[in-house]
Amino acid sequence: MRSRDDPWATVRADHEVLAVARSVPAANRLLDVVQLFGGDDRVEVAFTVPEGSVSQAGVEGLLRDAGVERIEPWPSVAADADRFALALAASPKGGLHRIAAPLVLMPHGAGHNRLVGDLPGDLPVASGLAPEQLLHDGRVVPERIALPHSEQLARLKLSCPAAAERAVVVGDPCYDRMLANAGRRERYRRALGAAGGSRLVAVSSTWNRRSLLGGRRDTVRDLLAELPSDEYRVALITHPNIWYRHGRAQLELWLADEIEAGLRLVPPHEGWRAALIGADVVVGDHGSVTYYAAALGRPVLLAASDTGELDPDSPLVGFVRGAPRLLRRTGLRGQIEAARGSAPEGAAELMMEYHGRSAERMRALLYDLLGIAPPPRPARFSPLAGPRTEEPDVTAWRVAAEIDRDGGAAVIRVTRYPAAVTGPHPDRFLLVDEEDTAMERRETAQVRAHRPVSGDPVAWVRGVLDGGRCALAAAAGTPGEVVLCARAGGWLRVRSETGADLDAAVVAAAAHAWTASGRALREWDSGVRITAGGGEIPVRGTPPR
Numbered sequence: 001m002r003s004r005d006d007p008w009a010t011v012r013a014d015h016e017v018l019a020v021a022r023s024v025p026a027a028n029r030l031l032d033v034v035q036l037f038g039g040d041d042r043v044e045v046a047f048t049v050p051e052g053s054v055s056q057a058g059v060e061g062l063l064r065d066a067g068v069e070r071i072e073p074w075p076s077v078a079a080d081a082d083r084f085a086l087a088l089a090a091s092p093k094g095g096l097h098r099i100a101a102p103l104v105l106m107p108h109g110a111g112h113n114r115l116v117g118d119l120p121g122d123l124p125v126a127s128g129l130a131p132e133q134l135l136h137d138g139r140v141v142p143e144r145i146a147l148p149h150s151e152q153l154a155r156l157k158l159s160c161p162a163a164a165e166r167a168v169v170v171g172d173p174c175y176d177r178m179l180a181n182a183g184r185r186e187r188y189r190r191a192l193g194a195a196g197g198s199r200l201v202a203v204s205s206t207w208n209r210r211s212l213l214g215g216r217r218d219t220v221r222d223l224l225a226e227l228p229s230d231e232y233r234v235a236l237i238t239h240p241n242i243w244y245r246h247g248r249a250q251l252e253l254w255l256a257d258e259i260e261a262g263l264r265l266v267p268p269h270e271g272w273r274a275a276l277i278g279a280d281v282v283v284g285d286h287g288s289v290t291y292y293a294a295a296l297g298r299p300v301l302l303a304a305s306d307t308g309e310l311d312p313d314s315p316l317v318g319f320v321r322g323a324p325r326l327l328r329r330t331g332l333r334g335q336i337e338a339a340r341g342s343a344p345e346g347a348a349e350l351m352m353e354y355h356g357r358s359a360e361r362m363r364a365l366l367y368d369l370l371g372i373a374p375p376p377r378p379a380r381f382s383p384l385a386g387p388r389t390e391e392p393d394v395t396a397w398r399v400a401a402e403i404d405r406d407g408g409a410a411v412i413r414v415t416r417y418p419a420a421v422t423g424p425h426p427d428r429f430l431l432v433d434e435e436d437t438a439m440e441r442r443e444t445a446q447v448r449a450h451r452p453v454s455g456d457p458v459a460w461v462r463g464v465l466d467g468g469r470c471a472l473a474a475a476a477g478t479p480g481e482v483v484l485c486a487r488a489g490g491w492l493r494v495r496s497e498t499g500a501d502l503d504a505a506v507v508a509a510a511a512h513a514w515t516a517s518g519r520a521l522r523e524w525d526s527g528v529r530i531t532a533g534g535g536e537i538p539v540r541g542t543p544p545r
């Protein structure tokens with residue numbers, strides 16, 4: 001029933017549009033595009049979810065999270081010739097020939113590139129350009145095919161000439177939405193824990209056994225093991241087919257060590273674009289997300305690739321073959337740092353045209369099919385929400401430390417690596433926070449630390465040393481103060497000379513490195529500087545009273 005005929009409707013729209021959301025990626029793209037009806041009371045949008053996608057289980061949740069309360073049953077709404085003035089789809093699958101309304105078909109990724117029909121690799125040309133998807137009983141199914149680049153129109157003319165007559169190059173709404181939100185980079189970085197001088201490494205995996213997670217599963221663990229946890233944040237973006245084929249709970253089981261080491265899982269509903277905007281480097285594979293990162297100017301390193309499932313005529317093949325690799329036998333940190341200074345050039349032009357103008361071009365197409373003039377407001381997309389991820393809490397580290405002098409003042413450089421993904425090392429000692437749940441680590445740690453203690457920090461330190469085998473224990477007390485005791489060096493009350501809060505674990509690591517080198521803690525009464533994660537705090541130590 002159209003809203004103008006619905007006695008319960010408050011706003012009576014004249015035109016109803018059906019959005020056919022077969023998969024999570026398709027639903028995300030449609031949620032972008034329907035924003036172009038913003039500010040127009042004449043148009044109402046209804047969503048429906050055909051069956052068949054690997055990620056189908058997540059579609060309704062995504063739509064609910066986006067505020068869509070009415071999800072219409074398929075296929076009954078598809079055949080309703082009187083109700084809908086227009087239909088939108090971002091997947092060529094799902095029986096679109098049943099739709100009675102004029103249909104606009106668009107890609108849900110960075111154009112049409114994969115040879116995936118009912119099964120991976122079973123199409124001779126890219127999905128979305130294949131005649132078996134675009135024709136039904138000899139009739140072209142979509143009224144219009146919205147493409148991001150004219151090279152795809154050229155491929156469509158070869159694969160399905162009849163459908164090519166209905167194609168229009170409009171640009172890429174997904175890319176343009178990221179461009180529009182580029183000014184929110186610092187906001188997104190803060191949401192992913194990369195405030196200040198921390199570097200954000202986004203890891204992206206498409207689906208299949210030759211993807212990053214399918215073929216180079218160890219990449220995520222190795223990055224976390226080699227990148228100091230005070231200097232880097234690592235976020236994993238997985239294709240919805242991974243998330244919903246295996247489930248979040250299973251992913252968290254498989255990645256339990258990595259999550260304990262600080263990995264953030266970016267949910268597939270939203271957040272991946274914010275992660276790309278905020279990233280310093282993206283480690284990926286042959287999926288669309290890696291390409292979008294390069295198009296945004298983010299340095300990319302490929303850890304895996306499978307051009308065999310890509311249309312050989314797609315520019316994505318050349319992009320994948322030419323992208324720099326993340327090499328197994330070379331230090332990962334050095335490769336990440338080297339990549340930071342080598343942003344790719346020209347990637348956006350490979351598969352997308354009309355940068356920043358897809359909103360106006362797509363809106364003009366939609367309103368032309370509706371037969372009405374668009375509203376006077378400019379065509380634009382809404383802001384991207386920040387990523388909603390669980391904030392990881394690393395509570396155990398393997399620590400390397402160096403002691404140097406700078407102008408006479410002692411400088412202790414602390415570098416921490418998450419213990420969950422690193423084993424014993426001759427040049428590193430084990431440091432655990434009291435909140436660490438691995439009891440065997442607490443029993444074998446050389447250093448133990450406690451975040452602000454509600455009671456007496458001296459009593460906690462004494463209890464740990466009396467009941468355990470660690471060489472040093474430290475606890476935060478009042479703001480800007482840490483109390484510690486080393487078996488070989490006695491007690492010390494450490495205060496920040498700037499009034500800044502002190503991380504008890506970092507102070508404990510610095511003090512242990514100091515005493516392990518044969519120095520006396522009483523030397524801290526003249527002041528030392530502790531550095532970790534690019535920050536430096538001057539402190540002074542005195543015996544506790």
